[in-house]
Amino acid sequence: MxxxxxxxxxxxxxxxxxxxxxxxxxxxxxxxxxxxxxxxxxxxxxxxxxxxxxxxxxxxxxxxxxxxxxxxxxxxxxxxxxxxxxxxxxxxxxxxxxxxxxxxxxxxxxxxxxxxxxxxxxxxxxxxxxxxxxxxxxxxxxxxxxxxxxxxxxxxxxxxxxxxxxxxxxxxxxxxxxxxxxxxERAHMVGSSINVKIGNHLYSGVFSDIDQEGKIVIYTNDNTLVSLESGEVFY
Structure with a gap:
């Protein structure tokens, strides 16, 4: 070690x-x-x-x-x-x-x-x-x-x-x-449509970025940018 x-x-x-x-x-x-x-x-x-x-x-x-x-x-x-x-x-x-x-x-x-x-x-x-x-x-x-x-x-x-x-x-x-x-540089599904589930709430949109705190940034289907600090991603 x-x-x-x-x-x-x-x-x-x-x-x-x-x-x-x-x-x-x-x-x-x-x-x-x-x-x-x-x-x-x-x-x-x-x-x-x-x-x-x-x-x-x-x-x-x-x-x-x-x-x-x-x-x-x-x-x-x-x-x-x-x-x-x-x-x-x-x-x-x-x-x-x-x-x-x-x-x-x-x-x-x-x-x-x-x-x-x-x-x-x-x-x-x-x-x-x-x-x-x-x-x-x-x-x-x-x-x-x-x-x-x-x-x-x-x-x-x-x-x-x-x-x-x-x-x-x-x-x-x-x-x-x-x-x-x-x-x-090796992020999965950047620029693609994803879903992020947090509890009972589902966010859908395009995986756009990772911000300076490590939150995922998605461009949602209602044309807004949303930063999420946790959740389960699926497609």
Missing amino acids: ISGYCLYHYNELSSTNLEATQMAKKGALDGTVVFADMQSSGRGRHGKDWISPKGNLYASIIIRDKADVTQLTHFTFITAVAVGNTLLALSANLDLKYKWPNDILINNKKIAGILLETEANTSWLVIGIGINILSSPEYAVSLSQICSLNISSLTLLRELISNFEKVRQRWLLEGFLPIRKMWF
Whole structure:
């Protein structure tokens, strides 16, 4: 593990995010990484299950430095770009795209997801990362399906943490703009019609931009620009 990061490796956990959250509450330091070979109760956004058999990557990073409310969204993009850079280093020809707000796609199918969790009035943030290496659900894709690479989850995690630190340091030095630029260059469905569901409300329009806070900007069907900070995108 690179300098500034401390790894806790488990054969199996219910959820790396749950373990990391409990550790954060007890004072675990910035850069603590919780890693499991399997999860029995992995979670995605909106309470969805994250199927977690052995062979894929399941990890959570505890962040304390700069983890204020505005910057939580920034860490989604920092993490996505780090995951993307890690996968592209394995094979530069991958058709890799970032789906707002927290998915990484290859060939228009999900290969990785990110789940950020925190609590009110705390100084910590937990970033959960799942990457399909050997297997995936039918709607998703794994590295083994798209390229003939034999890489362990632990080796991939080391590369991911290295890339995460590089992107994070650039964000600290230069702000969100270069991170947004890297993400937007591979943004999924830019200029296309999308739907964003927030609770029971549905916004429909053209994916126009990502603003300086990481909100998605859509040109709605009633000819107005709307910025949304969260939601579920579908087509």
